[in-house]
Amino acid sequence: MSTVGYIYPCPQCGAHLSGPFNGCAACGYSFGHLVAPTSPEAQNKMADHKQLLTRGTISLGGKPESNASFDYYGVANLTDLVRFTITYGHRSQVSSGPGRTPSDVIAAFVPEIIGSGVSRYTTDYQPCSGLCIISPASTKWGHPFPVLDKWVTSKFAGQTASCFRCGDPTPFAQPVCPKCYGELGNDWRNCL
Ligand SMILES: [Zn+2]
Numbered sequence: 738m739s740t741v742g743y744i745y746p747c748p749q750c751g752a753h754l755s756g757p758f759n760g761c762a763a764c765g766y767s768f769g770h771l772v773a774p775t776s777p778e779a780q781n782k783m784a785d786h787k788q789l790l791t792r793g794t795i796s797l798g799g800k801p802e803s804n805a806s807f808d809y810y811g812v813a814n815l816t817d818l819v820r821f822t823i824t825y826g827h828r829s830q831v832s833s834g835p836g837r838t839p840s841d842v843i844a845a846f847v848p849e850i851i852g853s854g855v856s857r858y859t860t861d862y863q864p865c866s867g868l869c870i871i872s873p874a875s876t877k878w879g880h881p882f883p884v885l886d887k888w889v890t891s892k893f894a895g896q897t898a899s900c901f902r903c904g905d906p907t908p909f910a911q912p913v914c915p916k917c918y919g920e921l922g923n924d925w926r927n928c929l
Pocket residue numbers: 747748749750751752761762763764765766
């Protein structure tokens with residue numbers, strides 16, 4: 738599928754990349770640590786985001802607002818979801834608390850459900866179709882997690898972005914506009 742002309746930055750060195758992400762030739766950055774974390778810190782975070790599969794439930798787990806877990810589809814497709822997000826996702830930063838350095842994030846919704854989430858405001862599980870990668874360049878902290886629409890809307894309020902294919906404005910973390918998704922067969926994997 739044509740992605741000619743679309744350029745995005747390497748999460749580690751900022752080099753201009755084109756085509757579906759498979760690693761950065763300039764700095765050697767790859768995405769393996771995001772799919773299968775190697776540090777204990779990132780492994781714990783990933784375990785938290787698989788609790789629906791391992792424990793059969795999702796809890797807030799001490800988080801103030803919401804928490805989300807991958808479902809089977811999300812886990813089975815994690816490599817491609819991470820590649821899709823690095824390639825087409827929108828870049829921003831989130832604060833992890835007062836006085837702490839903001840962390841880089843890349844977020845992208847796909848037109849499929851990849852997990853479920855709970856929030857302080859609802860008692861039932863809400864579907865997640867967004868992936869967020871936090872600290873993508875960090876082998877210690879970097880990990881992907883599924884996100885609720887509500888989380889994205891509140892974290893990135895007022896930030897807009899554009900469709901990677903036609904350049905039309907889109908909501909933050911929506912990398913493809915509805916018209917272009919239709920022309921791509923409504924399948925995010927056709928972009929890889
Ligand atoms: Zn690089």
